[in-house]
Amino acid sequence: MAAVAPARRRKRRSVPIGRMLLLGFFLVFVLWPLYWMFNTSIKPSDDYLTVPPVWFPAEPTLVHYKAALFAYRGLDGLINSLIISLSATVLSALLGTLMAYSLARYNTGGQHLSFWVLSQRFLPPIGIVLPVFLIYRGVGLYDTHIGLIIAYTVFTLPVSVWMMFAYFRGMPKSMEEAALVDGCTRWEAFWRVAVPLAAPGIVAAAVFAFIACWTEFFFALILTSRTAFTLPTVFRSFIGFQGAQYGEAAALAIVSLVPSIALGVLAQRHLVRGLTLGAVRG
Amino acid sequence: MPHTTTISRMTTTGAPPRLSTLAQWADRHFKWLLVAPAVLLILALSIYPLLFSLVVSFINYDFQVPGHAFVGLKNFERVVFDPVARWSLLLTACLSSISVAIEFVLGLLVALTMVRSFPGRGVVMSILIVPLFISPVIVGQAWTLLLQRPFGPTNYILTQLLGQEVTIGWMTERPWLYVSLIIADVWQWTPFMFVVLLAGLTAIPPNLYEAAELDGVNAWQAFWAITLPHLGSMMLLALTFRLLDAIRMFDTIFIMTGGGPGTQTYTASYYLYTVGFTQFHLSQATAGSWLFLIFTALVVTLLVRRLLKVEPV
Incomplete structure (x- = not known):
């Protein structure tokens, strides 16, 4: 970090060694757990406890994947996760866009309303989930797909609203104003003019809502049990078995992280906005 | 139309x-x-x-005690005078502040290495942000695979590197279980700091550094005089967001230590979860979660309100 200015003085192609070393170490730190998990997932159980450890299995196997998906109901979890995350994402992006547009263009409710929505993002889930659990049991939403979809929609709304809020504020008003002058209703100005223009922002907001739902554990742990359980909650089955299920756990982890990582890396241009709820433009 | x-x-x-x-x-x-x-x-x-939970916290709502009688502040008393509750709040504060501090320093260092372009920067960037898209449950699982004795390779690698036998119980011995939890958190969330701080760094006009260079300012001075002040609001934002998420810490603990051994790795969320869902003292748990909520609300109003004013419009 001390080399900010001197590096500029040198030729552009020279690379400061200390800096690259730090980056290299950090890259290894990031990749090593992922590699070891992948390695574990294709390793025969006989290779688990050898000294030295097996760095790459001589005979890779897919048995753990099969067991994780079928014997441990990983496939059911995967399907549930897809249904619930996709539905909640669509709802959240839709409602979030509606609200964000109103906040950005009409300043609805002033700062209070937007801050109120933002504050929802910072509520500790434990404070919400206990009463929601009681209410869900009362109205029959406990352990249902719809119950978790509603919960996830609310839980991702602050992110959707704030990302779209920032996006609409960054968009010129002139097109919508022209449409209004031409006799469009406000709805038409919104739906036919603003929404198509904001499509990239909506997609980005939806991607982050999806990742949030896909990786969520706490709500799913408490609000579901044997029917609507999502992929992350399947990992409960692997706790406390002292080694026997390592391969299955690793296999399921690999299956589950592929979609969210793929989406996240594809949408990385919007990452800063996604992480800071639109407060910072990346 | x-x-x-x-x-x-x-x-x-x-x-x-x-x-x-x-x-x-x-x-x-x-x-x-x-x-x-x-x-x-x-x-x-x-x-x-x-x-609803405010109501529940003032009545008896317990799967082990029948009836819903009004009990006043009894549920709150139970939490306040529970040594495990106080321990879990203390642990939450310690774990989250240590993790966030490490993430901040590491994230800033990595961001500084990534400011200017070099061959392969795009690929490196894509790899560095991967942990952000992984469920904390899986992060906990991944570190369990690496650390747990006798399966994990970590002790073997340390033995080879240090030249002496290392037999650390990463998930069972103090202080190593805290180290494990912090490592898992740092692994997942350093990229958050890195991404936000990098956005801040790239927004600093480069001509400031050029001017400083002409004035004969050295790199270290430039860092203190230009980089830090310009990064100020971004640092506050990154720290606030991270801290508010860090105090919820639950998933990795659930997978890695299960709160144990005993209650040694109970965080506030884990404590309330246990009280509510394994002991079924639901009204005590809601009372506790209200107290926790008030702590969080204080942090939110102090930090986020200020952020809203700093934030560029």
Whole structure:
């Protein structure tokens, strides 16, 4: 970090060694757990406890994947996760866009309303989930797909609203104003003019809502049990078995992280906005 | 555009003449109609439950004790005088501040290495952000695979590197279980700091550094005089966001240590979860979660309110 200015003085192609070393170490730190998990997932159980450890299995196997998906109901979890995350994402992006547009263009409710929505993002889930659990049991939403979809929609709304809020504020008003002058209703100005223009922002907001739902554990742990359980909650089955299920756990982890990582890396241009709820433009 | 299409788009039922007044009404209250669905949903699933839990925290709502009698502050007393509750709050504060501090320093260092372009920067960037898209449960699982004795390779690698036998119980011995939890958190969330701080660094006008260089300012001085002040609001934002998430710490603990051994790795969320869902003292748990909520609200109002003013419009 001390080399900010001197590096500029040198030729552009020279690379400061200390800096690259730090980056290299950090890259290894990031990749090593992922590699070891992948390695574990294709390793025969006989290779688990050898000294030295097996760095790459001589005979890779897919048995753990099969067991994780079928014997441990990983496939059911995967399907549930897809249904619930996709539905909640669509709802959240839709409602979030509606609200964000109103906040950005009409300043609805002033700062209070937007801050109120933002504050929802910072509520500790434990404070919400206990009463929601009681209410869900009362109205029959406990352990249902719809119950978790509603919960996830609310839980991702602050992110959707704030990302779209920032996006609409960054968009010129002139097109919508022209449409209004031409006799469009406000709805038409919104739906036919603003929404198509904001499509990239909506997609980005939806991607982050999806990742949030896909990786969520706490709500799913408490609000579901044997029917609507999502992929992350399947990992409960692997706790406390002292080694026997390592391969299955690793296999399921690999299956589950592929979609969210793929989406996240594809949408990385919007990452800063996604992480800071639109407060910072990346 | 013809007016009739508007009407048919806005509502689908009813007779045409009434529709047009409805459409006019809708147009007049347009901004509130747009806000309504989201607000109603948040009211139904966030505000109503909060109020409901406030009621629950003053009555007896316990799967082990029948009846819902009003018990006053008894549930709150139970939490406040529970040594495990105080321990878990202390541990939450310590773990989250240590993790966030390490993430901040490491994230800043990595961001500084990534400011200017070099061959392969795009690929490195894509790899560095991967942990952000992984469920914390899986992060906990991954570190369990690496650390747990005798399966994990970590002790073997340390033995080879240090040249002496290392037999650390990463998930069972103090202080190593805290180290393990912090490592898992640092692994997942350093990229958050890195991404936000990098956005801040790239926003600093480069001509400032060029001017400083002409004035003969050295790199270290430039860092203190230019980089830090310009990064100030971004640092505050990154720290606030991270801290507010770090104090919820639950998933990795659930997978890695299960709160144990004993209650040694109970965080506030884990404590409340155990009280509510394994001991079924639901009213005690809601009372506790209200206290935790108040702590969080204090942090939010102190830090986030200030952020909203700093934030670029």
